[in-house]
Amino acid sequence: xxxxxxxxxxxxxxxxxxxxxxxxxxxxxxxxxxxxxxxxxxxxxxxxxxxxxxxxxxxxxxxxxxxxxxxxxxxxxxxxxxxxxxxxxxxxxxxxxxxxxxxxxxxxxxxxxxxxxxxxxxxxxxxxxxxxxxxxxxxxxxxxxxxxxxxxxxxxxxxxxxxxxxxxxxxxxxxxxxxxxxxxxxxxxxxxxxxxxxxxxxxxxxxxxxxxxxxxxxxxxxxxxxxxxxxxxxxxxxxxxxxxxxxxxxxxxxxxxxxxxxxxxxxxxxxxxxxxxxxxxxxxxxxxxxxxxxxxxxxxxxxxxxxxxxxxxxxxxxxxxxxxxxxxxxxxxxxxx
Amino acid sequence: xxxxxxxxxxxxxxxxxxxxxxxxxxxxxxxxxxxxxxxxxxxxxxxxxxxxxxxxxxxxxxxxxxxxxxxxxxxxxxxxxxxxxxxxxxxxxxxxxxxxxxxxxxxxxxxxxxxxxxxxxxxxxxxxxxxxxxxxxxxxxxxxxxxxxxxxxxxxxxxxxxxxxxxxxxxxxxxxxxxxxxxxxxxxxxxxxxxxxxxxxxxxxxxxxxxxxxxxxxxxxxxxxxxxxxxxxxxxxxxxxxxxxxxxxxxxxxxxxxxxxxxxxxxxxxxxxxxxxxxxxxxxxxxxxxxxxxxxxxxxxxxxxxxxxxxxxxxxxxxxxxxxxxxxxxxxxxxxxxxxxxxxxxxxxxxxxxxxxxxxxxxxxxxxxxxxxxxxxxxxxxxxxxxxxxxxxxxxxxxxxxxxxxxxxxxxxxxxxxxxxxxxxxxxxxxxxxxxxxxxxxxxxxxxxxxxxxxxxxxxxxxxxxxxxxxxxxxxxxxxxxxxxxxxxxxxxxxxxxxxxxxxxxxxxxxxxxxxxxxxxxxxxxxxxxxxxxxxxxxxxxxxxxxxxxxxxxxxxxxxxxxxxxxxxxxxxxxxxxxxxxxxxxxxxxxxxxxxxxxxxxxxxxxxxxxxxxxxxxxxxxxxxxxx
Numbered sequence: 001x002x003x004x005x006x007x008x009x010x011x012x013x014x015x016x017x018x019x020x021x022x023x024x025x026x027x028x029x030x031x032x033x034x035x036x037x038x039x040x041x042x043x044x045x046x047x048x049x050x051x052x053x054x055x056x057x058x059x060x061x062x063x064x065x066x067x068x069x070x071x072x073x074x075x076x077x078x079x080x081x082x083x084x085x086x087x088x089x090x091x092x093x094x095x096x097x098x099x100x101x102x103x104x105x106x107x108x109x110x111x112x113x114x115x116x117x118x119x120x121x122x123x124x125x126x127x128x129x130x131x132x133x134x135x136x137x138x139x140x141x142x143x144x145x146x147x148x149x150x151x152x153x154x155x156x157x158x159x160x161x162x163x164x165x166x167x168x169x170x171x172x173x174x175x176x177x178x179x180x181x182x183x184x185x186x187x188x189x190x191x192x193x194x195x196x197x198x199x200x201x202x203x204x205x206x207x208x209x210x211x212x213x214x215x216x217x218x219x220x221x222x223x224x225x226x227x228x229x230x231x232x233x234x235x236x237x238x239x240x241x242x243x244x245x246x247x248x249x250x251x252x253x254x255x256x257x258x259x260x261x262x263x264x265x266x267x268x269x270x271x272x273x274x275x276x277x278x279x280x281x282x283x284x285x286x287x288x289x290x291x292x293x294x295x296x297x298x299x300x301x302x303x304x305x306x307x308x309x310x311x312x313x314x315x316x317x318x319x320x321x322x323x324x325x326x327x328x329x330x331x332x333x334x335x336x337x
Numbered sequence: 338x339x340x341x342x343x344x345x346x347x348x349x350x351x352x353x354x355x356x357x358x359x360x361x362x363x364x365x366x367x368x369x370x371x372x373x374x375x376x377x378x379x380x381x382x383x384x385x386x387x388x389x390x391x392x393x394x395x396x397x398x399x400x401x402x403x404x405x406x407x408x409x410x411x412x413x414x415x416x417x418x419x420x421x422x423x424x425x426x427x428x429x430x431x432x433x434x435x436x437x438x439x440x441x442x443x444x445x446x447x448x449x450x451x452x453x454x455x456x457x458x459x460x461x462x463x464x465x466x467x468x469x470x471x472x473x474x475x476x477x478x479x480x481x482x483x484x485x486x487x488x489x490x491x492x493x494x495x496x497x498x499x500x501x502x503x504x505x506x507x508x509x510x511x512x513x514x515x516x517x518x519x520x521x522x523x524x525x526x527x528x529x530x531x532x533x534x535x536x537x538x539x540x541x542x543x544x545x546x547x548x549x550x551x552x553x554x555x556x557x558x559x560x561x562x563x564x565x566x567x568x569x570x571x572x573x574x575x576x577x578x579x580x581x582x583x584x585x586x587x588x589x590x591x592x593x594x595x596x597x598x599x600x601x602x603x604x605x606x607x608x609x610x611x612x613x614x615x616x617x618x619x620x621x622x623x624x625x626x627x628x629x630x631x632x633x634x635x636x637x638x639x640x641x642x643x644x645x646x647x648x649x650x651x652x653x654x655x656x657x658x659x660x661x662x663x664x665x666x667x668x669x670x671x672x673x674x675x676x677x678x679x680x681x682x683x684x685x686x687x688x689x690x691x692x693x694x695x696x697x698x699x700x701x702x703x704x705x706x707x708x709x710x711x712x713x714x715x716x717x718x719x720x721x722x723x724x725x726x727x728x729x730x731x732x733x734x735x736x737x738x739x740x741x742x743x744x745x746x747x748x749x750x751x752x753x754x755x756x757x758x759x760x761x762x763x764x765x766x767x768x769x770x771x772x773x774x775x776x777x778x779x780x781x782x783x784x785x786x787x788x789x790x791x792x793x794x795x796x797x798x799x800x801x802x803x804x805x806x807x808x809x810x811x812x813x814x815x816x817x818x819x820x821x822x823x824x825x826x827x828x829x830x831x832x833x834x835x836x837x838x839x840x841x842x843x844x845x846x847x848x849x850x851x852x853x854x855x856x857x858x859x860x861x862x863x864x865x866x867x868x869x870x871x872x873x874x875x876x877x878x879x880x881x882x883x884x885x886x887x888x889x890x891x892x893x894x895x896x897x898x899x900x901x902x903x904x905x906x907x908x909x910x911x912x913x914x915x916x917x918x919x920x921x922x923x924x925x926x927x928x929x930x931x932x933x934x935x936x937x938x939x940x941x942x943x944x945x946x947x948x949x950x951x952x953x954x955x956x957x958x959x960x961x962x963x964x965x
Contacts (some may be wrong), residue, residue, distance in 0.1 A: 014810070016822070016823075027725060029907075043805070044808055045802065045803055045804055045805045045806070045807070045808055046802070046803055047802075048802045050642070051812075055633065060810050060812075061810045061812075061823070064808055066808050066809065066810075067808075067809070067810030067811070067812075068642075068645055068672075068812065069808075069810065069811065069812025069813065069814065070638070070641075070668060070812065070813065071664055071665065071668050071813055074635070074665065075637040077631075077634065077635035077638030077639050077642070078638045078639065078641055078642035078645075079642055080628070080635070080638075080639045080642060081601060081603060081628065081631075081638065081640055081641065081642030081643040081644075081645075081650065082642035082643060082645055082646045082802075083642075084601070084626055084628060084639070084642075084643065085599070085601050085626065085642070085643035085646040085647070085648040086646040086802065086803065088646070088803060089802050089803060106631050106632060106635070107631065107634075107635050107638070110630075110631040110635065116544075123943075124470030133534070147918075153881070168672065294864075304679040308626055311621050312621045312622070312624055312626070313383060314621075315621035315622040316621075316622045316624075319622050320596075320622065321623075321624075322590070322620060322622045322623030322624070324590065324591055324594050324761045325761045327587060327590060327620070327623075328587060328758045328759070328761070329575065329577070329758060330539055331577045331578070331579070332375060332378070332379055332577065332578070333526065333575050333576060333577045333758065334378065334379050334381060334412070334575070334576050334577075335575055335576070336381065336568075336570075336571045336572065336573050336574060336576060336757075337573055
């Protein structure tokens with residue numbers, strides 16, 4: 001788009017004082033976003049950030065775009081209406097694990113299923129921050145919090161598995177310690193027509209500090225993060241010494257030396273069948289084993305808002321634009337003289 | 338003794354008839370009633386209908402729980418209710434007779450399908466002996482017809498299987514009553530052709546059954562029961578027969594046309610509101626977007642999102658859904674965005690009576706949100722009035738940037754009446770003004786946009802995404818008046834709470850004053866809202882005919898109330914408020930105006946009849962007179 005004015009990070013930042021705790025992972029996500037925006041070739045006024053409630057949900061106040069800070073859990077629903085009405089906009093939805101997967105779980109899965117043109121960012125810190133430290137639907141079993149003094153007895157959600165199960169057409173994972181990777185995932189989400197779901201592992205340094213440290217600290221990444229690359233064998237380790245094979249539909253980490261490169265699964269994010277992507281998502285259900293990041297799935301599927309708009313266009317092409325007079329006389333009528 | 342031909346000519350004239358079609362849920366009584374209504378409408382009668390059906394799709398056949406009824410009042414003059422009591426009951430089985438006979442006027446006519454009165458069905462209905470034979474119908478005019486058998490015979494040569502033929506027996510009943518009450522035949526025959534197009538045997542069977550029923554009337558010497566209701570002298574114009582939900586849907590489309598912006602409906606299926614979703618989903622060529630959402634909360638959330646984007650955001654539901662939407666409506670109050678929330682009230686609390694009517698959500702509409710969250714409320718007063726009330730709800734919402742609750746009810750939703758179709762040119766425009774430029778100069782002398790800078794009506798600008806230079810962030814957190822920035826300042830919140838109340842109160846300057854129908858000098862004023870309009874009007878006319886004047890004030894706007902209402906009420910000796918709840922408007926009027934309003938209430942799931950209100954109002958007139 002040649003007519004989009006050139007902008008810099010400053011243009012995308014607001015004058016509002018950022019009120020996250022010092023050290024919060026949200027800062028690095030915000031920076032990544034503000035730095036990325038000038039590269040996307042979109043206008044600020046055509047961009048909307050919609051959020052629910054929670055620490056992550058304050059995000060829109062810091063982006064110099066249109067912003068709607070709604071109510072707890074409902075941001076995917078509000079954004080669905082906005083995106084349906086206004087196909088010309090770039091609508092981002094930002095929320096945390098409590099907001100999107102607990103109180104708003106229903107709206108999240110249906111937005112993904114419908115494939116509404118939204119970029120949905122889940123800031124997953126595995127804890128409730130704004131309400132001061134209760135366990136969340138992504139907290140691990142045994143998690144001791146104020147509301148689980150004896151440890152959580154609940155099975156957590158795996159956000160990527162959930163999104164894949166909800167028929168999402170685009171699913172990715174990234175983390176707050178790698179700006180470049182975040183930006184790449186956000187860019188891919190932006191480019192994807194339809195609902196794009198990006199899980200961001202985000203550190204809450206006050207209530208759940210270091211939850212992802214075993215995966216994301218600099219010297220652990222090579223051995224603990226499996227960077228999915230489309231068309232490439234899935235392998236990791238500082239020398240690529242580990243890889244992933246799919247056996248009987250299940251993913252398993254192997255030593256490349258033992259099985260050979262050819263045995264590794266070649267990642268295909270465009271596979272219409274989400275089974276392999278799902279199997280990859282099941283490699284890690286805790287934060288102490290090698291965990292895939294990157295784009296799990298990116299398939300073409302009819303985008304919801306445009307499908308609705310097409311029906312309108314088809315209907316107008318067939319019967320002409322609506323005429324009120326005709327409508328009011330469309331049932332049997334009679335005259336009284 | 339006269340011969341049949343002569344008797345057939347002996348059609349007595351009546352100024353009106355109330356018929357009630359009753360049968361099993363699977364007998365097609367709603368369709369039969371609807372066809373009779375349509376033929377009567379095209380014939381030129383005034384009419385009003387009251388469909389009643391069980392909440393279950395298929396309750397056990399032949400049981401009292403499975404009875405589905407349709408009452409229609411046809412008249413040669415202007416009427417406003419579906420009639421106090423039917424004078425004719427069509428009963429397709431013993432359960433229908435047992436359930437609805439108590440409603441029939443003494444001496445009324447009962448038309449029964451005698452084939453259905455077998456031992457099994459009688460037992461299911463709880464009859465120990467056959468009422469057709471044991472004198473149980475003494476005092477009524479009884480017309481028995483073996484409808485099932487005659488329908489099967491009529492279809493015998495058409496290649497229709499007997500089981501399928503039996504399904505057409507409702508058309509036999511329709512043919513019979515069409516003859517008895519001199520309804521035109523052609524509209525029904527044409528309708529059968531259109532409705533079942535492509536299913537030739539069904540068309541043939543239904544037409545044969547209809548003709549057989551018609552012929553049965555002629556040949557069975559039923560001439561003495563024939564009645565003729567002449568067309569009503571209604572105001573000149575083009576008419577159509579319309580129910581409340583259709584009128585409401587069309588009103589929303591009209592409002593969208595008048596405003597020049599698209600309509601967005603977010604809705605979740607719920608009785609009795611779903612038909613609005615169905616109707617609007619059909620009219621995509623008007624640019625209507627409908628979303629059948631995953632739940633009630635998503636439905637209103639999406640409507641709010643669309644409104645934020647510059648569409649007319651509407652959500653439709655009934656009581657239980659209203660409860661679920663409350664938080665989002667509160668957000669709309671805080672955001673000051675236009676949103677139309679439509680509640681087709683039904684019997685509550687909880688699931689209550691899904692298919693029966695009640696009007697007990699007024700105080701929920703007024704106060705059913707946390708915090709101080711005032712919003713305008715409008716209520717439709719008749720099926721066709723749903724059209725105009727929908728336009729009014731949209732007008733207030735978009736012009737005043739506020740959520741508006743529109744209250745209709747299950748009775749208005751499903752009952753129908755002739756409607757003089759308005760001239761499209763006569764509809765008032767709705768003015769939409771999206772903000773296009775900065776509206777404030779900041780400390781540095783720079784032109785900026787303040788989303789909460791208000792005009793003289795205290796209305797804030799509607800700045801939609803896509804508008805350059807007006808980017809802003811708003812949410813449910815308290816905002817600083819003017820700038821819209823987050824503010825937790827005590828004085829600001831105090832001011833904002835009062836501003837939100839004041840701006841809604843100010844809408845009173847933009848709605849019509851309350852008017853008196855009937856006798857403005859009467860000592861008794863009856864104040865109504867919603868669907869009680871029909872019964873109150875019917876009662877007022879009867880009282881007037883008997884020489885007792887009553888003043889009738891009917892409120893379309895329930896919040897804010899019309900500016901002149903307090904003064905008006907104070908001018909009457911007595912104020913009576915009939916409601917289909919336990920006195921909600923009455924409480925509001927007493928609280929607002931310190932007026933000694935008296936409540937007349939009904940919560941049986943049925944609308945008031947005019948007779949009930951005649952009685953109640955007459956008592957008030959008598960005692961007011963005695964006091965004077």
